[in-house]
Amino acid sequence: MTVTTPTAPAPTSAPAAGRAPATPRPRATRRRALSALRTAFGVVVVGVLLFPVYWMVNTSLQGSENLLSTQWFPLQVDLGGYREAISSQLGNLGTSLVVAVGAVVVCLAVAAPAAYGLSRAALPLPGGAVLLTLLVITQMIPGIVIANGLYSLYNDLGLIDSYVGLVLADASLGVPFCILLMRSFMTNIPASLIEAAKIDGASEWRVFRSIVLPLSRNSLVTAAVFAFLFAWSDFLFALTLTTGQQVVPITLSMYTFIGAHTQSWAALMATATIASIPAAALLVVAQRYIAAGVTGGAVK
Amino acid sequence: MTTSATTVPSSAHRAGAPGGGAQAAGRQERRVGTGARRRWAMWWFVLPAALYVLAFFAVPVVNNITTSFREYTTATFYTGEAPFVGLANYVDVISSRTFGRTTLNTAVFTVVSLAATFVIGLALAVFFNAHFRLNSVLRSLVLLPWLLPLIISSAVWRRMMEGTSGVLNELLGLVGLGAVPWLTDPAVALYSVIIVNVWVGIPFVMVILYGGLQEIPRDLYEAASLDGATGLRAFRSITWPLLRPVVVIVLMLGFIYTVRVLDIVLALTGGGPAGASDTYATQAYQLSFRDFQFGTGAALSNILIVVTLLVAALQLRANRRANDLAG
Numbered sequence: 001m002t003v004t005t006p007t008a009p010a011p012t013s014a015p016a017a018g019r020a021p022a023t024p025r026p027r028a029t030r031r032r033a034l035s036a037l038r039t040a041f042g043v044v045v046v047g048v049l050l051f052p053v054y055w056m057v058n059t060s061l062q063g064s065e066n067l068l069s070t071q072w073f074p075l076q077v078d079l080g081g082y083r084e085a086i087s088s089q090l091g092n093l094g095t096s097l098v099v100a101v102g103a104v105v106v107c108l109a110v111a112a113p114a115a116y117g118l119s120r121a122a123l124p125l126p127g128g129a130v131l132l133t134l135l136v137i138t139q140m141i142p143g144i145v146i147a148n149g150l151y152s153l154y155n156d157l158g159l160i161d162s163y164v165g166l167v168l169a170d171a172s173l174g175v176p177f178c179i180l181l182m183r184s185f186m187t188n189i190p191a192s193l194i195e196a197a198k199i200d201g202a203s204e205w206r207v208f209r210s211i212v213l214p215l216s217r218n219s220l221v222t223a224a225v226f227a228f229l230f231a232w233s234d235f236l237f238a239l240t241l242t243t244g245q246q247v248v249p250i251t252l253s254m255y256t257f258i259g260a261h262t263q264s265w266a267a268l269m270a271t272a273t274i275a276s277i278p279a280a281a282l283l284v285v286a287q288r289y290i291a292a293g294v295t296g297g298a299v300k
Numbered sequence: 301m302t303t304s305a306t307t308v309p310s311s312a313h314r315a316g317a318p319g320g321g322a323q324a325a326g327r328q329e330r331r332v333g334t335g336a337r338r339r340w341a342m343w344w345f346v347l348p349a350a351l352y353v354l355a356f357f358a359v360p361v362v363n364n365i366t367t368s369f370r371e372y373t374t375a376t377f378y379t380g381e382a383p384f385v386g387l388a389n390y391v392d393v394i395s396s397r398t399f400g401r402t403t404l405n406t407a408v409f410t411v412v413s414l415a416a417t418f419v420i421g422l423a424l425a426v427f428f429n430a431h432f433r434l435n436s437v438l439r440s441l442v443l444l445p446w447l448l449p450l451i452i453s454s455a456v457w458r459r460m461m462e463g464t465s466g467v468l469n470e471l472l473g474l475v476g477l478g479a480v481p482w483l484t485d486p487a488v489a490l491y492s493v494i495i496v497n498v499w500v501g502i503p504f505v506m507v508i509l510y511g512g513l514q515e516i517p518r519d520l521y522e523a524a525s526l527d528g529a530t531g532l533r534a535f536r537s538i539t540w541p542l543l544r545p546v547v548v549i550v551l552m553l554g555f556i557y558t559v560r561v562l563d564i565v566l567a568l569t570g571g572g573p574a575g576a577s578d579t580y581a582t583q584a585y586q587l588s589f590r591d592f593q594f595g596t597g598a599a600l601s602n603i604l605i606v607v608t609l610l611v612a613a614l615q616l617r618a619n620r621r622a623n624d625l626a627g
Contacts, residue, residue, distance in 0.1 A: 038432035045424070046438045049502070053444060055467060056456040069465040110348045117345030125342045131350060138357045140608050142560035144584050145601045148594070149360025152367065172356040179349060204341055233449035235563045240589050251451040251563075258455055258567055265459055272452045279447035287440040290447070291507055 056276070060085075060269035070265070081266030082274075089253060089271045096232055096249040096275070102167035103231035104224050107174040111223060115182035116212050121189040122204075132183075135176045146172065147240040154241055161242045166249070169237040174227035181226070185219035186212060222289040225282050232278055250275045361605070364598045372594035382595070389599035398575055398583070405490055406579040409497070410558045416498045417554060418547075421505025426535070428506070429513045439510070446503035454567035457496045458483065461568075486576035489569045493577050496564050501557070505550055512546030513539065548619040552612050559608055580604045 059070050063078025118128050125131075150169060151160075159165030189212060197207050213220070238252040250271070257268055283290065368389050370382040393399060428439050445453060460467050461482035469479040482492040516539065524534050562581045565571055571578035571586065578586075580600060588597025 035432040038427070038430060039434050039438075042427070042432065042434065042438045045427075046441050049442055049499070050444060052453065052456045052460060052499070053448075055460055056452070059456075059459060069470070070459075070467060110352045113345040114349030117342045117349075122342055122345070123339045125346060126339060128342075128346070131346060131353075134353060134357075137609075138353060140556050140605075140612055141357060141361060142581060142601065142604050142608065144560065144562060144581050144588075145364050145605055146356065146360045148367070148584070148588050148598050148601050149363035150356070151588070152594070153359065153363060168356065172352075175349065175352055175356075204345070208345065229447060233451075235449070235451050236585075239566075240585075251449055254451050254455055255567060258458065268455060269459065272455050275452055276448055279449070280444065283440060283444055283447060287443070290443060291440065291511075 053276075056269050056272050059265055060273045061266075063266050078266070081264075081268075081270035084264065084267035085270035085274060088267075089250060089274070092248050092250045092253040093274065095247060096251070099163065099166050099170055099234075099247075099249055100228050100231040100278075102163070103170040103174065104227045106167060106171040107178050107227035108220065108224060110171070111175050111178035112182060112213065112216075112220065113208065115179050115216075116186055116208050118179065119183045119186035119189070121186050121191060121194050121212065132180075135179055138176045143173075143236045147236055150237075151240060159241075161246045163247055165241055166237060166247055167231075169241055170231035170234045171227070173230035173234060174223070177230075178223040178227055181223050182216060182219045185216050189215050218289065218292075221286065222292060225286050225289060229279060229282065232275075364602060367594055368598035368602050370595050372592070374592045376594075385595070389595040390603075392596050393599045393603070398578065401575060402578050402580060402583050405577060406559065406581075408490060409494055409561070409577075409579055410555060412491075413494050413497045413501065413558045414551065414554050416494070417501040417505050417558075418551065420498070421502050421550075422509055424502065424506040425509035425513055426539070428510055442506060443503045445500055450500065450561075450563035451567055453500055454496060454564050457492075457499075458568050461492055483569055484573055486573050489573060489577045493565050493568050496568060497558065497561055500564070501554065504557075505554060508550050508553075509543065509546060512543050516542045544622065545619060548615055548622075552615045555611055555615070556608055559611075560604065580607070 055070070058072075058074050060081050061074035061077050061079070062070055063080040116122055117125055118132055146169075154160050154165055157165075159168075193211060193215075194207055197211055198204075202210075233251065234249070235251040235255065238247075238249045239255065242248065242252065244252060244256065254268065254271060254275070257271070367382075369384055369386060371385045371388070372382050376382050424442065428435060463469075463481075463484075464479055466482070468482065472479060481488060483489055520538050520542075521530075521534055524530070524538055529537060559579075560581050561579070562585060565577055565579060565582045566585070569577045571582045581604060584597050584601040584604060586597075587593045587600060591597075
């Protein structure tokens with residue numbers, strides 16, 4: 001696979017000629033053909049990559065009678081899997097929703113002010129550089145270490161199997177990421193705007209609330225999207241910090257489901273499909289924020 | 301990933317433009333009067349996050365370190381007694397029969413996953429860097445596997461890799477190949493888990509590398525094409541050198557994410573069959589939360605931290621040296 005720029009000489013013209021005087025028309029059609037070829041290739045690649053997603057939906061629509069094999073297409077749609085999924089998993093989906101929304105709230109409340117405090121738009125913070133380095137390092141700590149270390153603490157505090165405990169733990173998946181992400185946006189806010197407000201006598205808090213936050217709306221949305229997805233996808237904390245009795249997010253119940261009765265694939269895949277909706281919806285609604293977030297949060 | 305460099309410049313800007321003259325100096329003085337207090341006031345913004353990081357990262361890590369020097373058993377939960385045992389847990393972990401295999405599994409899982417994810421992700425990034433219709437739609441669709449909860453992806457792949465009825469074996473049958481016991485054969489299980497992990501990781505690698513490619517000025521390629529450098533040649537002499545800083549970040553983040561993967565392994569194979577797909581992460585989980593040996597579990601997960609930080613530091617250092625050499 002190579003990078004071809006629009007001005008690259010056509011392969012058939014003599015290479016030595018450089019910008020060989022190929023007549024414009026064939027070149028335009030060739031370019032269009034190339035574009036169509038690329039589109040076709042792209043569709044095939046994306047089709048292959050998304051095949052498991054198709055298979056999930058396909059399996060979910062075939063009911064529980066096809067125990068042995070799944071048909072290639074859901075020609076006879078059987079919603080039995082969805083009925084079973086909804087009747088048994090609705091509560092767990094609700095739990096996931098509550099926990100994920102809670103984690104978003106905690107995450108933004110903690111991360112947004114910190115991002116401003118650490119941004120270039122704010123005054124230089126004594127010790128800020130140290131904190132930033134620590135934030136980068138926190139992202140390198142494996143989740144199992146956090147779970148391990150939190151467990152005895154939670155045990156002492158009575159936070160095992162509690163919503164508060166799981167929300168706080170799940171927020172930890174997003175806090176460093178959100179701070180770094182929002183900070184890189186806030187750093188780009190023109191200092192003159194903030195200086196002007198301060199000269200007018202606005203307090204730091206006032207500057208943050210009425211200038212920085214509104215200007216950073218896009219990055220807040222991106223951060224919230226990621227915090228939600230991180231918490232919605234969390235499995236490790238759900239597995240280790242709950243007993244599986246009272247607070248059961250959908251990821252944990254799916255895991256138990258996989259172990260318990262894998263013959264009911266339609267129901268499991270229906271649950272999976274329903275649990276994928278937030279990710280799919282966010283992809284549609286917030287796709288440009290997502291791509292910006294992946295690169296922004298990671299690279300900058 | 302910038303740290304100190306990013307907070308420093310604001311002090312330069314606070315000092316005002318060098319040529320600002322008396323007016324700038326006066327303004328500077330007015331601000332310096334409140335400057336120190338205001339700078340400390342910024343800590344109120346950072347304080348909640350600092351406390352949070354302390355409670356949810358520093359405390360667990362310290363807790364994990366002290367736990368690793370103590371003997372935890374199920375009885376500890378009733379008696380509260382966890383005697384200090386020094387390095388015994390580490391000795392136990394390292395001298396256990398499974399440690400060698402788990403180390404090898406972790407290495408194979410991480411290296412093969414990362415290599416495959418990187419190569420495919422880079423190919424896709426280069427492909428999507430060209431102009432064609434539907435480019436942006438297709439590009440965002442690729443993201444979907446990465447956004448799905450890992451447990452969901454694992455459940456779907458488990459269905460696809462199931463015994464003889466799984467669709468992967470059906471596909472192999474269509475092209476005349478025999479069925480593969482994806483999840484039940486000790487020789488295959490680790491690679492099945494790797495396949496799923498690669499599938500999950502491709503979008504992330506692709507998006508970051510694509511972002512890096514977009515930053516490379518187009519006219520460099522135009523200039524190169526005048527010199528006859530196109531295709532692979534242009535990739536080698538323009539794309540690759542300019543992309544390298546991003547490549548280092550992708551590899552580092554990829555390593556950090558891959559070495560700790562737990563969901564996929566637990567949901568697909570549970571580390572089996574017979575430990576064939578156990579890694580440090582899954583083993584640490586099982587020691588702590590299934591066998592309730594929190595001491596040895598903590599020791600193993602601390603080894604995981606050390607490995608992670610070591611590789612991350614090496615990668616960053618290699619990058620710095622490469623940048624120094626490049627001037």
